[in-house]
Each structure stands twice: as structure tokens, then as C-alpha cells.
Amino acid sequence: MKQGHHQTHDSIPAIATVKTKRWEIEGVAIIDVKLSTNQRAWAQSKPGQFAMLYGFGVGEIPISFSTLPSAEGRVSFTIRRTGAVSAALTRIKCGGVIGMRGPFGNGWPIEQLAGRDVVIIAGGLGVAPLRPVIDYLAFGRSDANRATLFYGAREPAAILYTKDIERWRNAGVDVHTTVDTASHDWRGNVGVVTSLLSGVPLDSENTVALICGPEIMMRYAAEALKDAGVSDEDVWLSLERNMKCAIGFCGHCQFGPAFICKDGPAFAYDQIRSNLFVREL
Amino acid sequence: MKSIEDLIRNHPFLQDLDKTSIALMAGCAKNVAFDQDTYIIHEGQSADQFFLIRNGAVALESYAPGRDPVVFCTLKSCDFLGVSWLAPPYRWQYDARALEPVRAIGFDADCLRKKCDANTAMGYALMKRFVPSLMQRLQAARLQMMDIYGAPPTIGSAQDRAR
Ligand SMILES: Cc1cc2nc3c(=O)[nH]c(=O)nc-3n(C[C@H](O)[C@H](O)[C@H](O)COP(=O)(O)OP(=O)(O)OC[C@H]3O[C@@H](n4cnc5c(N)ncnc54)[C@H](O)[C@@H]3O)c2cc1C
Ligand code: FES
Numbered sequence: 001m002k003q004g005h006h007q008t009h010d011s012i013p014a015i016a017t018v019k020t021k022r023w024e025i026e027g028v029a030i031i032d033v034k035l036s037t038n039q040r041a042w043a044q045s046k047p048g049q050f051a052m053l054y055g056f057g058v059g060e061i062p063i064s065f066s067t068l069p070s071a072e073g074r075v076s077f078t079i080r081r082t083g084a085v086s087a088a089l090t091r092i093k094c095g096g097v098i099g100m101r102g103p104f105g106n107g108w109p110i111e112q113l114a115g116r117d118v119v120i121i122a123g124g125l126g127v128a129p130l131r132p133v134i135d136y137l138a139f140g141r142s143d144a145n146r147a148t149l150f151y152g153a154r155e156p157a158a159i160l161y162t163k164d165i166e167r168w169r170n171a172g173v174d175v176h177t178t179v180d181t182a183s184h185d186w187r188g189n190v191g192v193v194t195s196l197l198s199g200v201p202l203d204s205e206n207t208v209a210l211i212c213g214p215e216i217m218m219r220y221a222a223e224a225l226k227d228a229g230v231s232d233e234d235v236w237l238s239l240e241r242n243m244k245c246a247i248g249f250c251g252h253c254q255f256g257p258a259f260i261c262k263d264g265p266a267f268a269y270d271q272i273r274s275n276l277f278v279r280e281l
Numbered sequence: 282m283k284s285i286e287d288l289i290r291n292h293p294f295l296q297d298l299d300k301t302s303i304a305l306m307a308g309c310a311k312n313v314a315f316d317q318d319t320y321i322i323h324e325g326q327s328a329d330q331f332f333l334i335r336n337g338a339v340a341l342e343s344y345a346p347g348r349d350p351v352v353f354c355t356l357k358s359c360d361f362l363g364v365s366w367l368a369p370p371y372r373w374q375y376d377a378r379a380l381e382p383v384r385a386i387g388f389d390a391d392c393l394r395k396k397c398d399a400n401t402a403m404g405y406a407l408m409k410r411f412v413p414s415l416m417q418r419l420q421a422a423r424l425q426m427m428d429i430y431g432a433p434p435t436i437g438s439a440q441d442r443a444r
Binding site (some may be wrong): 017019082101123124125139153154158178180181182183184187189190191192193198199214216217220 | 291317338340342347349350351353355356357359380420421424425427428429431
């Protein structure tokens with residue numbers, strides 16, 4: 001399995017100041033922060049990596065970059081308020097400070113996307129860790145052949161990044177969205193995200209897929225791609241487990257033989273398929 | 282202009298259906314169109330038709346008194362519309378509304394059921410196409426019912442939860 005990439009602040013948090021905060025949808029805030037030190041090192045971060053964000057006096061949690069740190073140390077995170085730490089991080093006002101360790105994890109296999117058709121399948125908040133890679137495909141110097149995003153959310157009001165979706169579409173990304181349920185006036189798709197796959201022809205041999213969302217949705221999506229002839233090695237899933245150290249010491253994030261913080265969070269389906277069907281893991 | 286047999290032969294749902302079955306089905310079929318926002322089927326009414334969508338999108342809706350109708354599934358070109366015609370009491374279980382102008386092949390359900398009974402090979406061929414699609418829709422409904430995008434009550438491994 002891949003080793004984690006270059007890391008800047010493994011154990012001592014860097015200080016970052018909250019520059020903007022807005023509620024993107026109910027319960028989900030986007031915070032834009034500025035690092036006060038070591039900006040250049042953080043700017044080496046890759047799409048799909050994450051940071052350990054520290055809410056002072058409350059605790060620390062893993063959160064993916066939803067835009068990569070810039071050379072000036074600006075970076076944004078999309079945080080769902082679920083418990084104590086995420087609530088504290090989303091409560092912080094502009095000018096407040098948080099701690100940041102990282103970047104951690106392997107990130108998405110960007111180097112494997114050149115010349116390939118990239119299929120991105122996102123569910124709910126799973127679109128956050130995928131946002132930098134979609135930005136890269138849409139606006140970066142990507143040599144990928146074609147990019148398609150399938151994005152499923154709970155309901156129309158829970159669709160994240162609606163403005164980015166327009167920008168991605170305008171930049172040539174083929175975007176398909178669906179929701180689990182909708183009211184009468186919704187004109188878009190309703191159904192699980194995998195139902196969108198049947199409507200779009202896939203060149204299965206040349207497809208690389210990146211999937212992030214609730215684990216059950218990722219399993220269904222990976223199996224649907226398998227049925228469509230995409231090789232397990234070309235299907236990448238980003239896994240989540242509770243974390244403490246994020247540097248492969250404490251064993252908190254163990255998944256079979258792997259540590260998600262260090263060997264993941266992105267894994268090729270052939271590496272993890274058997275373990276994904278084991279309930280105790 | 283394409284004949285109804287051509288339309289049936291070319292519809293993905295009936296891919297590779299044998300010639301005899303296509304001819305038999307064509308005897309029950311006609312070309313139909315629905316304007317945007319018209320209802321194609323209504324809950325509670327007799328399920329006397331079955332449709333293969335050629336173009337457009339259809340919303341399947343349910344409603345409970347005092348609540349707004351809820352769309353629980355949308356269908357696109359290449360999908361089929363209508364399951365209730367297959368089994369008694371042959372009554373629609375939901376509403377279907379054209380989200381866009383829809384063109385479809387409409388089948389007379391009574392005619393089709395009789396032909397399935399009389400020509401079991403055709404009936405079986407049709408069921409082999411229905412069952413996988415029904416399984417997919419059932420799986421999808423299960424996932425939707427689990428409300429997977431809401432925060433789950435617990436996360437992580439069994440060890441994590443024990444810690
Ligand atoms: C690599 C990685 C990247 C992540 N990226 C993001 C991100 O970009 N944005 C984001 O909002 N979250 C992300 N998470 C999840 C985030 O770390 C957790 O939501 C967080 O740890 C919750 O901590 P808490 O103290 O707020 O809540 P806790 O008190 O730990 O939990 C409160 C409640 O939320 C539930 N919960 C905890 N974690 C999750 C979760 N991951 N998903 C759903 N429910 C959960 C718990 O079961 C509990 O019921 C990521 C996790 C990992 C491992
Ligand atoms: S969080 Fe400690 S080993 Fe991964």
C-alpha cells in the first residue's frame with residue numbers, strides 16, 4: 001500500500017485564522033482559513049488528503065481539504081456539525097483561530113488519471129474531499145480524457161457546491177445529480193446515485209473511478225462499476241474511521257492490515273473489497 | 282417512419298428479444314406521447330397499460346393526505362414504466378407524471394397478459410427482463426429508505442465504538 005506523502009506538522013498543530021465562514025447548507029459550514037506559518041510546505045498538499053483540525057479546548061478531528069492550501073496559506077474545509085468538535089469548529093467566528101496538523105494520507109491517485117476517462121461518484125458530504133480533484137480536472141493541467149461527476153444527495157436542499165457545479169459544467173465536466181427524495185416541483189433526477197450510471201456510456205477499460213460517500217453507497221457504486229466491466233484496481237474509495245494520531249501510531253483507524261490515516265484514506269477496490277464486506281471492521 | 286415492431290426491437294429493455302415475441306408484442310402496442318406535466322398513470326386506477334419510455338423523463342410520485350406529493354423515483358428514456366399490470370389486483374400503486382415531453386411505446390396490459398399466458402416462451406423472455414430491473418429498483422428503494430446521507434448514530438469499527 002502507498003505511504004503517506006510529505007508531511008509538515010505531524011504532531012504540533014500550526015495556527016490558522018478563520019477568514020470567512022458560511023453555512024453552505026443546513027448543518028454544513030465552509031470555513032476558509034489562513035495558516036500563519038509554513039505556508040509553502042502546506043501548499044504541497046494533494047487532492048484527497050486531510051488535516052487534523054483542532055478546536056482549542058475541545059478536541060481534534062480529521063477533515064479533508066475541500067480546496068487545497070494555496071501558496072499564501074489559504075485553505076478551505078467543509079464541515080458537518082455532528083458532535084462536539086465539529087460543532088466547535090463550525091461555531092468559530094471570523095478572526096478566531098484553530099490548530100491544524102497535516103497534510104495526512106495518500107490522496108487520490110492523480111498520477112493515474114492522464115489519458116483516462118475519470119468517473120467521480122460522490123454521495124452527500126463525500127463530495128467535499130472530491131472537490132479539489134474535480135477542480136483539478138476542470139481547471140488544472142490535467143491530461144485526463146473526460147470527466148464525469150455523479151453526485152447524490154439526500155434532497156435538493158442538501159446539494160453542496162451548487163455554484164461550483166455550474167462552473168464545473170461550464171468547464172466541460174459532465175455533471176449528473178440525483179436526490180433520494182424531492183417535492184413535486186423538483187425537475188431533476190430522483191433515485192440512488194448508482195441509477196445514474198446506466199444512462200451514461202462507459203469505456204470500461206479506460207475508466208478510473210474515484211468514489212466518496214457513505215460506505216454502503218461506495219460499496220454499491222464499486223460493485224456497479226465492477227458489473228460494468230471496470231477493473232477493481234481502477235476503482236478508488238476514500239474510507240473514514242475515527243482517528244487520533246493520524247500518523248500510523250495509535251491504531252485507532254485500523255482497517256484490516258491497513259491504517260486509514262497513513263495507507264489511505266484512498267484505497268483501490270481490489271485492496272479492500274473483501275474487508276468491506278466484513279461487518280466487524 | 283419506423284414501424285412499431287422497429288421501435289420495440291430497438292428499445293434497450295427488450296434487447297435481443299426474438300422475432301416471434303416482438304411480433305406478438307407489437308400486436309398489443311401503440312406509439313404514445315404525453316405533454317410535460319400530464320399524468321400518465323394515477324394511483325388506485327386500473328393498471329391496464331405498460332410503457333417503454335423512448336424519450337423524456339417521468340416522475341413517480343406518492344402522496345399522503347395533508348402532505349405535499351413526494352417524488353421517490355425518476356425514470357428516463359430506456360426505462361420501463363409500470364409494474365402493477367403484472368400481478369393482481371392490477372391497480373396502480375403511485376402516480377406517474379411526465380417531467381418533460383415523453384414519447385413511449387404503450388402496451389395494452391390485458392392483451393399482453395393473454396399473450397404471455399398463451400405463449401409462455403414470450404412470457405418468460407419478458408419476465409427475464411423485468412426481474413433484474415425490479416431487483417435493482419428494490420435495492421435502490423432500500424438504500425433510499427436507509428437515509429444514508431443523514432449522520433449515522435455510530436461510526437467506525439466495532440473497536441472504535443467500544444473505546
Ligand atoms: C479522512 C477523513 C476525512 C474527513 N473529512 C471530513 C470532511 O471533510 N468534512 C466533515 O464534516 N467530516 C469529515 N470527516 C468526518 C469527521 O472527522 C467526523 O465527523 C468527526 O470526527 C466528528 O467528530 P465530532 O467530535 O464532531 O463528533 P463525535 O462526537 O465524534 O460524533 C458525533 C456524532 O456524529 C457521528 N459521526 C462521527 N463521525 C462521523 C462521520 N464521519 N460521518 C457521519 N457521522 C459521524 C457519531 O457517530 C456521533 O453520533 C472525515 C473523516 C475522516 C476519517
Ligand atoms: S489515527 Fe492513529 S494510527 Fe491512524
